[in-house]
Amino acid sequence: MKGCKRNPFSAFFFILTLFSNLLLAQTNSSQIDFFSPQNRLKFGDYLFREQDYLRAINEYQEYLKIANNDTARFKFAFALAEMGRETEALDNYKGLFFSSPLNEGARLEFYKINFQQGDFVRFRDLCTEKIYLPENSDLIIQKLNRFSYLLDDNLLPDSAAFVDVFDQGEKEQVLNFYMRKKFPPYKSPLTAAVLSAIIPGAGKIYTGNYGDGITAFLLTGILSFLAYDNFKADHDFRGWLFTGLAVMFYSGNVYGSVASTQIYNVGIKFHFENEVKIYLNEKKYFLNKYDFLNR
Known part of the structure; x- marks a missing residue:
């Protein structure tokens, strides 16, 4: 059977067309400036x-060297804050405080960052002196002001004044935080020490x-029994040895109970503050959503 004849020119034209298309694509791509401001x-x-x-951050930084765009600067500052570069974020937000349509949001973010930095006395001073205070968002700043008292050791305001700025749906949870802050379920180191002095190990059981x-109860009890038993059998050396060990474990049990209450109380404070911060994150720090951030 005879094979099909191939036209040598068809293969040539196919290669020529492919080469031309590749060359054209390369020429078009070379005309695109990927690093242009836009x-x-x-x-x-x-x-x-x-x-x-x-x-x-890198792209906005290069763009803002050439162009002045309030939305880009806001996003740049927001991204800096998210990456923990708070001082740079504050400087960029300040650039939007005057004559920018985004000044209200920039001032809110300024207060939010100052709150997150954890210097709550300074934050409350900003609120009192109304430094760069957003004109139309005073209620939001008042809410953050109240929450600052939950996260430091200053005296709490009156409960009625504390919750009055919150919405009806927020008041129950905020009041719960307030009462837990005012009456924390701390354990007393003195109570733990006394309990362990009376019954070894009782102070640690008191803290959970x-x-x-x-373990402390059993070890102290066993060592005390061995000391008594050896003295009774006239084995004075072993009696004093076990007495010394019993006293050492007894004293350590009392000291350990006091330390246990301190650890317990630190845990209570840590978990409380963590709950408050989670609540604030879920509430987006009471800030409104910026639609332009998603564009």
């Missing part, structure tokens, strides 16, 4: 929406360390 801005916005704040408490 392309940097588009790429920065894409990275921002993907929450890739680290790379978005049941395993350590039972």
Whole structure:
């Protein structure tokens, strides 16, 4: 059977066409300036929406060297804050405080960052002196002001004055935080010491360390019994040896019970403050959502 004849010119024209298309594509791509201001801005916005704040910062930074764009600067500051570069974020937000349509949001973010930095006395001073206070968001700042008292050791205001700025749906949880802050379920080191002095291990059981408490009770009891038994059998050396060990464990049990209350109380404070911070994060620090951040 005869094979099909191939046209040598068809293969030549196919290769020629393929080469021309590749050359044209390369020429078109070389004409695209990926590092132009507009392309940097588009790429920065894409990275921002993907929450890739680290790379978005680089794109916005290069763009803002050339152009002045309030939305880009706001996003730049927001990304800096998310990456923990709070001082730089504050400086950029300040650049929007005057004559910018985004000044209200920038001032709110300024207060939010100052709150997150944890110097609550300074934060309350800002609120009192109304430094860069947002004109239309005074209620939000008052709410953050109240929460600052839950996260430091200053005296709490009156409960009625504390909750009056919150919405009806928020008051129950806020009042719960207030009462737990005012009356924390701390354990008394003195009570723990007295309990362990009377019954070895009782102080640790008082703080919820049941395993350590039972161990302390058994060891102290066994060593005391061995000391008594050896003295009774006229084995004075072993009697004094076990007496010394019993006294050592007894004293350690009392000291350990006091230390246990301190650890317990630190845990209570840590978990309380963590709950408050989780609540604030869920509430977005009472700030309104910025629609332009998703564009």
